[in-house]
Amino acid sequence: MLQPSWGRHCSLGEPLNPATAFALKCGEAMNPSRSQHRPAPRRCLAQPCPELEQGQHLLPPACFWRPARTQGERRTASVSQVTLAQVQENKDEEKVQDPDREKDELKADMGSKTWADLAGEMKIFLWNPEERTCLGRTAKSWGLILLFYFIFYTCLAGMFAFCLYVMLLTLSPYTPRFRDRVSPPGVMIRPYLNGFTIAFNVSQPNTWQPYVDSMHHFLAAYDDKLQEEKNIECVPGQYFIQGGNDSEEKKACQFKRSLLQNCSGIEDPTFGYSRGQPCILLKMNRIIGYRPGAGVPVSVDCKVQKGNESHLRSVDFYPGNGTFDLMYYPYYGKFTHVNYTSPLVAMHFTDVQKNYLVPIQCRLNGKGIINDLNSDRFLGRIIFTLNIGK
Numbered sequence: 001m002l003q004p005s006w007g008r009h010c011s012l013g014e015p016l017n018p019a020t021a022f023a024l025k026c027g028e029a030m031n032p033s034r035s036q037h038r039p040a041p042r043r044c045l046a047q048p049c050p051e052l053e054q055g056q057h058l059l060p061p062a063c064f065w066r067p068a069r070t071q072g073e074r075r076t077a078s079v080s081q082v083t084l085a086q087v088q089e090n091k092d093e094e095k096v097q098d099p100d101r102e103k104d105e106l107k108a109d110m111g112s113k114t115w116a117d118l119a120g121e122m123k124i125f126l127w128n129p130e131e132r133t134c135l136g137r138t139a140k141s142w143g144l145i146l147l148f149y150f151i152f153y154t155c156l157a158g159m160f161a162f163c164l165y166v167m168l169l170t171l172s173p174y175t176p177r178f179r180d181r182v183s184p185p186g187v188m189i190r191p192y193l194n195g196f197t198i199a200f201n202v203s204q205p206n207t208w209q210p211y212v213d214s215m216h217h218f219l220a221a222y223d224d225k226l227q228e229e230k231n232i233e234c235v236p237g238q239y240f241i242q243g244g245n246d247s248e249e250k251k252a253c254q255f256k257r258s259l260l261q262n263c264s265g266i267e268d269p270t271f272g273y274s275r276g277q278p279c280i281l282l283k284m285n286r287i288i289g290y291r292p293g294a295g296v297p298v299s300v301d302c303k304v305q306k307g308n309e310s311h312l313r314s315v316d317f318y319p320g321n322g323t324f325d326l327m328y329y330p331y332y333g334k335f336t337h338v339n340y341t342s343p344l345v346a347m348h349f350t351d352v353q354k355n356y357l358v359p360i361q362c363r364l365n366g367k368g369i370i371n372d373l374n375s376d377r378f379l380g381r382i383i384f385t386l387n388i389g390k
Contacts, residue, residue, distance in 0.1 A: 215279070
């Protein structure tokens with residue numbers, strides 16, 4: 001017959017015969033001959049062991065054993081359980097009677113400080129005369145942290161300035177490094193007040209006077225005397241190429257206001273607006289080093305964009321037949337081409353349908369000029385509307 005010890009069979013669940021398993025379950029002695037040396041009687045926990053009842057030979061780990069308690073221990077345990085049950089019952093009754101009691105106690109603990117106490121704590125935090133600290137730091141601590149941040153930000157600013165300086169060394173103030181996205185040029189018109197719609201009534205001077213003032217202001221830099229003083233006369237029909245260093249100041253060719261003839265504002269100070277025959281100036285945007293037309297002057301033409309073409313019956317162009325002379329190119333930049341004035345083409349609309357919105361498109365024509373790109377209405381062309389009332 002297998003004679004294992006109590007503890008081992010109660011914890012490990014080794015093989016048992018049915019008699020031994022029954023003895024363990026019922027608290028009997030495993031070896032009557034050694035009953036005087038056996039441990040204190042043990043009893044099974046309240047958890048049943050159905051495996052034993054079915055005749056299995058293993059005592060499962062779920063069936064644990066413990067020594068039987070004495071009568072005094074059982075009485076003490078019973079009293080403790082009763083006391084705990086009464087305390088818990090009293091707490092439950094208090095919660096039912098006053099459910100906000102815990103919240104009130106918590107608020108009381110948190111709000112036990114008065115405003116004077118809080119002000120005193122803040123005052124101590126700002127300046128503690130005992131520890132001689134300001135905002136929790138001594139003078140030495142403040143000095144060290146300020147010194148650290150001063151050195152840190154000084155080094156950071158020095159690194160940034162050095163990187164910026166190295167980057168600027170690679171750039172030229174006279175010529176852009178990349179110019180592949182600005183050629184060919186766009187165009188713009190003057191006057192430009194309220195968008196690209198020029199609307200006025202001939203019989204109401206207050207409607208067209210702002211356009212006249214804008215034209216005079218724009219053409220002030222093209223006065224004949226001013227051009228003669230600052231710029232030189234150049235040979236027409238060829239590019240005015242100037243050598244030398246990029247930093248040397250370049251000369252500019254004269255473009256006198258008188259070249260615009262009927263649209264110069266000299267003979268007719270109203271630029272034709274008082275008669276319902278407005279003048280509009282067109283200029284190309286400046287591009288450093290650009291030579292338009294590849295040796296042939298770029299010309300301008302205008303037509304009705306959409307609608308009846310008979311609404312625009314006559315347009316005069318100045319100077320000449322509406323071309324940009326080659327002598328005004330290339331442009332060398334504002335730092336070296338100081339007195340440069342962009343050449344202009346004046347469009348004199350002498351016969352436009354009155355009391356109609358007439359959309360007009362004016363285009364540049366020349367070699368290398370792009371004027372049919374739908375995604376950019378200012379590249380090589382411009383669209384505006386004339387609305388001339390009587």
